[in-house]
Amino acid sequence: MEGSKTHSSESMPGDLSEALKEATKEVHEQAESTEFMKNFQRGQVSLQEFKMVLTSLYYIYSALEEEIERNKDHPAYIPVYFPAELHRKTALQEDLEYFYGPLWREEISCPESTQKYVNRLHYVGQHEPELLVAHAYTRYLGDLSGGQVLKKIAQKALHLPNTGEGLEFFTFEGVSNATKFKQLYRSRMNSIEMDPATKKRVLEEAKRAFLLNIQVFDELQKLVSQCHENGHPAQHKPELRTRGTSGAHEHGPAPVKEGEKTLMKHTGMLPSTPLVRWILVVSFLVTTVAVGLFAM
Amino acid sequence: MGDSAMDSTLPPPESAVPEGTLFSMTDVFLFSLIVGLLSYWFLFRKKKEEIPEFTKIQPTTSSVRESSFVEKMKKTGRNIVVFYGSQTGTAEEFANRLSKDAHRYGMRGMSADPEEYDLSDLSRLSEIDNSLAVFCMATYGEGDPTDNAQDFYDWLQETDTDLTGLKFAVFGLGNKTYEHFNAMGKYVDKRLEQLGAQRMFELGMGDDDGNLEEDFITWREQFWPAVCEHFGVEATGEESSIRQYELVVHTDINMNKVYTGEMGRLKSYESQKPPFDAKNPFLAPVTLNRKLNQGGERHLMHLELDISGSKIRYESGDHVAVYPANDTSLVNQIGEILGADLDVIMSLNNLDEESNKKHPFPCPTTYRTALTYYLDITNPPRTNVLYELAQYATDPNEQEHLRKMASSAAEGKTLYLSWVLEARRNILAILQDVPSLRPPIDHLCELLPRLQARYYSIASSSKVHPHAIHICAVVVEYETKTGRLNKGVATTWLKNKVPNENGHKLTVPMYVRKSQFRLPFKPSTPVIMIGPGTGIAPFVGFVQERAWLKQQGKDVGETVLYYGCRHENEDYLYREELAQFHKEGALTQLNVAFSRDQAQKVYVQHLLKKNKEGVWKLIHEGNAHIYVCGDARSMARDVQNTFYEIVAEFGSMTQPQAVDYVKKLMTKGRYSLDVWS
Numbered sequence: 001m002e003g004s005k006t007h008s009s010e011s012m013p014g015d016l017s018e019a020l021k022e023a024t025k026e027v028h029e030q031a032e033s034t035e036f037m038k039n040f041q042r043g044q045v046s047l048q049e050f051k052m053v054l055t056s057l058y059y060i061y062s063a064l065e066e067e068i069e070r071n072k073d074h075p076a077y078i079p080v081y082f083p084a085e086l087h088r089k090t091a092l093q094e095d096l097e098y099f100y101g102p103l104w105r106e107e108i109s110c111p112e113s114t115q116k117y118v119n120r121l122h123y124v125g126q127h128e129p130e131l132l133v134a135h136a137y138t139r140y141l142g143d144l145s146g147g148q149v150l151k152k153i154a155q156k157a158l159h160l161p162n163t164g165e166g167l168e169f170f171t172f173e174g175v176s177n178a179t180k181f182k183q184l185y186r187s188r189m190n191s192i193e194m195d196p197a198t199k200k201r202v203l204e205e206a207k208r209a210f211l212l213n214i215q216v217f218d219e220l221q222k223l224v225s226q227c228h229e230n231g232h233p234a235q236h237k238p239e240l241r242t243r244g245t246s247g248a249h250e251h252g253p254a255p256v257k258e259g260e261k262t263l264m265k266h267t268g269m270l271p272s273t274p275l276v277r278w279i280l281v282v283s284f285l286v287t288t289v290a291v292g293l294f295a296m
Numbered sequence: 297m298g299d300s301a302m303d304s305t306l307p308p309p310e311s312a313v314p315e316g317t318l319f320s321m322t323d324v325f326l327f328s329l330i331v332g333l334l335s336y337w338f339l340f341r342k343k344k345e346e347i348p349e350f351t352k353i354q355p356t357t358s359s360v361r362e363s364s365f366v367e368k369m370k371k372t373g374r375n376i377v378v379f380y381g382s383q384t385g386t387a388e389e390f391a392n393r394l395s396k397d398a399h400r401y402g403m404r405g406m407s408a409d410p411e412e413y414d415l416s417d418l419s420r421l422s423e424i425d426n427s428l429a430v431f432c433m434a435t436y437g438e439g440d441p442t443d444n445a446q447d448f449y450d451w452l453q454e455t456d457t458d459l460t461g462l463k464f465a466v467f468g469l470g471n472k473t474y475e476h477f478n479a480m481g482k483y484v485d486k487r488l489e490q491l492g493a494q495r496m497f498e499l500g501m502g503d504d505d506g507n508l509e510e511d512f513i514t515w516r517e518q519f520w521p522a523v524c525e526h527f528g529v530e531a532t533g534e535e536s537s538i539r540q541y542e543l544v545v546h547t548d549i550n551m552n553k554v555y556t557g558e559m560g561r562l563k564s565y566e567s568q569k570p571p572f573d574a575k576n577p578f579l580a581p582v583t584l585n586r587k588l589n590q591g592g593e594r595h596l597m598h599l600e601l602d603i604s605g606s607k608i609r610y611e612s613g614d615h616v617a618v619y620p621a622n623d624t625s626l627v628n629q630i631g632e633i634l635g636a637d638l639d640v641i642m643s644l645n646n647l648d649e650e651s652n653k654k655h656p657f658p659c660p661t662t663y664r665t666a667l668t669y670y671l672d673i674t675n676p677p678r679t680n681v682l683y684e685l686a687q688y689a690t691d692p693n694e695q696e697h698l699r700k701m702a703s704s705a706a707e708g709k710t711l712y713l714s715w716v717l718e719a720r721r722n723i724l725a726i727l728q729d730v731p732s733l734r735p736p737i738d739h740l741c742e743l744l745p746r747l748q749a750r751y752y753s754i755a756s757s758s759k760v761h762p763h764a765i766h767i768c769a770v771v772v773e774y775e776t777k778t779g780r781l782n783k784g785v786a787t788t789w790l791k792n793k794v795p796n797e798n799g800h801k802l803t804v805p806m807y808v809r810k811s812q813f814r815l816p817f818k819p820s821t822p823v824i825m826i827g828p829g830t831g832i833a834p835f836v837g838f839v840q841e842r843a844w845l846k847q848q849g850k851d852v853g854e855t856v857l858y859y860g861c862r863h864e865n866e867d868y869l870y871r872e873e874l875a876q877f878h879k880e881g882a883l884t885q886l887n888v889a890f891s892r893d894q895a896q897k898v899y900v901q902h903l904l905k906k907n908k909e910g911v912w913k914l915i916h917e918g919n920a921h922i923y924v925c926g927d928a929r930s931m932a933r934d935v936q937n938t939f940y941e942i943v944a945e946f947g948s949m950t951q952p953q954a955v956d957y958v959k960k961l962m963t964k965g966r967y968s969l970d971v972w973s
Contacts, residue, residue, distance in 0.1 A: 015964055017963075017964055018964070041383075042383075042443060043383070043384070043385065079817045085810070149383075149384065152384035152385075152386065153383070153384045153385075155384075156384055156385035156386075157385075174810060175810075176809055176810060176811065176812075177811075177812060178473075179473045180811075180812035180813075180968070181812045183812065183962060183963060183964065183965040183968070184812040184814055184965045184968075185965070186963065186964050186965050187816065187817070187921070187964055187965025187966060188817055188965070190964060190965075191816065191817040191818050191821070284332050284335065285328065285329065285332040288328030288329075288331065288332055289325055289328055289329075293321070
């Protein structure tokens with residue numbers, strides 16, 4: 001952190017926003033370096049993986065926003081209460097419906113690490129609401145920053161229409177300028193009345209939030225690798241210039257129909273050049289005929 | 297079956313069949329044939345399209361790959377190669393589009409991933425006649441190359457190859473909100489030149505925070521003419537430029553299907569339905585429109601829009617967007633000079649059926665409606681418009697003149713700068729001054745950009761005026777070098793929205809765009825507001841709100857205003873209102889600078905300097921929030937510099953430390969800007 005130090009005798013910066021940034025610097029880097037995120041950033045994400053991410057995020061945000069609503073009048077949360085600008089649950093529902101169809105609620109389930117995260121959110125919201133801001137900070141500010149880059153990556157990799165379907169999660173309709181909004185959000189965080197002890201706990205909770213996120217992605221990575229091993233259809237190298245052709249919107253414009261792929265296995269046993277093929281057939285027929293004649 | 301008696305069910309014996317055999321010769325033949333055919337079917341049938349297995353690690357997909365792009369280009373007869381440094385695929389897409397463009401100009405291009413080739417081959421590109429290397433380079437993270445351009449970047453840094461003879465151009469993809477804006481594009485452009493290569497066209501810098509696509513198109517439209525000129529080639533065959541849309545005239549159409557100025561849904565101005573936004577604006581009645589200044593030549597105005605019943609909510613500091621209409625006389629003159637019937641009902645349909653954009657503006661509609669509500673006819677046209685129009689100039693000198701201004705030759709650019717930009721020539725002026733230029737009106741409508749909504753900082757507080765939105769604006773009007781009077785579209789239009797007593801309400805299509813310009817959360821936090829001229833607009837709302845909070849019994853902190861205008865007796869906006877707030881104590885400090893009332897100029901920053909100790913105290917001890925609104929170019933910058941000075945002096949810091957302190961205030965949301973240029 002460059003810049004002038006405050007004259008405070010505290011070991012951490014006076015402003016909550018600065019303290020949070022410093023305290024979570026390491027875990028933030030860790031989160032960006034998970035296998036899953038690294039692959040995503042390279043554009044290597046399949047439709048299946050993306051759906052899994054959205055599913056987990058749905059559970060997480062549903063929990064987070066439920067607890068936010070519960071605490072919207074709590075003095076430790078009011079200053080950062082921005083439902084219109086930030087809340088993601090509705091957007092995620094729209095995206096899930098786009099990818100899974102109208103019966104999406106029945107199709108999805110909550111992975112273990114995600115459940116852990118959800119449990120923690122409910123616990124904090126119900127028993128230690130002064131720490132809720134740590135979770136809001138971790139998710140929302142991240143989404144407003146890197147989220148925009150991830151949106152483009154996902155759009156290209158999955159051939160999603162540029163009209164936004166399937167990417168509502170990444171689209172903050174209520175925020176006209178992400179940078180300025182983050183500045184506003186920080187000023188609001190800094191206006192929460194907080195004694196040093198609570199501040200310390202908030203910083204710890206933020207670190208915990210990052211770690212929970214990391215665990216979610218690590219689990220997704222494991223699930224994805226398992227799928228590969230079982231020979232499930234994975235993905236093909238994203239063709240960045242092909243146009244989406246599928247009209248079946250509830251399933252998304254999957255570049256490859258999943259069923260077909262399991263059938264197609266290149267046997268490599270038989271020659272495939274046409275000429276050889278024909279020669280073989282003709283010889284076979286001739287042989288059969290000859291045998292027949294001979295048998296007479 | 298031993299019976300040799302003829303039976304109609306048995307196949308007739310064709311040849312001597314030995315007694316006792318089960319199957320005849322024919323049977324055997326047929327059987328073998330069937331078996332043979334079936335075997336063929338099962339073993340050799342054409343497989344469905346093979347789908348390669350995905351591999352995570354980026355492979356070199358083919359072992360027999362030409363790693364020399366020069367060889368590949370020679371083999372495939374190409375002279376232009378477009379490399380892309382792309383992470384999300386945008387740069388790659390641009391590269392593909394550029395390489396396809398080449399064909400239009402009688403050349404052949406290919407796009408290439410720098411990771412797949414040996415870039416040191418660039419020194420050999422000149423072996424190909426009329427060759428050119430183009431680079432679409434995206435900047436990633438903290439000014440870094442994209443993954444696929446890392447090797448190229450490393451090579452550029454380490455090499456000392458002589459690239460004399462290599463011709464190049466670079467288009468960079470970046471984002472202005474990042475500190476290292478377009479670092480990669482800039483680096484490649486600079487480095488190639490250092491290595492001896494010849495720059496063919498200026499570096500393009502696309503800004504994803506603005507409109508990357510538009511930046512690219514603008515650059516591209518000037519790039520190709522430059523290339524053609526350099527290589528001495530003409531655009532192939534299609535001398536008439538490529539039209540994007542096809543004109544369809546409607547002779548017998550239901551008037552209910554015709555757009556009359558709506559932004560989105562047909563008839564949305566007749567049957568208004570919330571929620572209201574950019575695609576569905578609310579027609580807000582104007583309840584008040586008064587002149588704010590007492591003298592001077594300018595016209596400053598205060599308007600009040602009624603938003604009752606619209607369910608529109610706003611916060612002080614938000615922006616109101618209005619959709620203006622062009623001046624009718626201007627529209628008529630365009631129609632006249634082109635000899636067009638403006639009331640023809642038509643549609644312009646996109647020839648590219650796959651495009652999302654079916655029409656350039658809502659269709660079907662009339663030319664009159666398009667020119668009035670949908671098209672920008674007052675800004676000086678961009679060079680690509682001139683380029684496309686040039687073909688219609690029948691006088692060869694005039695055509696040459698237009699073509700030159702559209703070219704990227706230094707002489708052309710200078711000409712465009714002076715003849716179009718500095719002279720502020722709009723499309724009508726150009727048509728008037730280039731008499732042989734008479735394009736068909738539909739092509740013109742295809743070329744002109746869309747009329748944009750205009751944004752104004754809301755000058756009221758929703759706590760005090762929940763059903764109204766106030767606007768403070770100055771009418772733009774000036775004489776150009778050509779002796780014409782240019783008027784601002786929205787401000788002129790707003791000026792004429794004067795409500796009268798007899799019934800008919802004048803309305804303004806509007807919506808609210810949320811901003812992040814907000815009073816501090818705690819009323820006790822001091823605020824320092826700096827807003828000269830019409831920059832005072834949001835602060836009128838802020839002060840109204842602070843006054844309201846005070847009335848509510850809240851503990852309200854220092855409310856400090858720095859305002860500036862030209863003459864105390866001419867354009868001191870909201871003088872009475874501010875005096876009243878000051879008297880009541882809602883406004884604790886009122887500092888006004890009158891720039892032209894004395895010999896030397898006095899501006900807001902001078903007043904700030906006079907109060908530097910107090911200002912520092914508020915910032916450093918009072919946790920004050922600073923707000924600057926108004927002119928971006930000089931005022932905002934001068935004010936910021938003043939703060940650096942104050943911080944350096946009273947905070948005992950060096951200049952860089954002071955700059956850092958102020959930048960941190962911005963990051964923490966304690967120094968907000970609402971500025972325009």
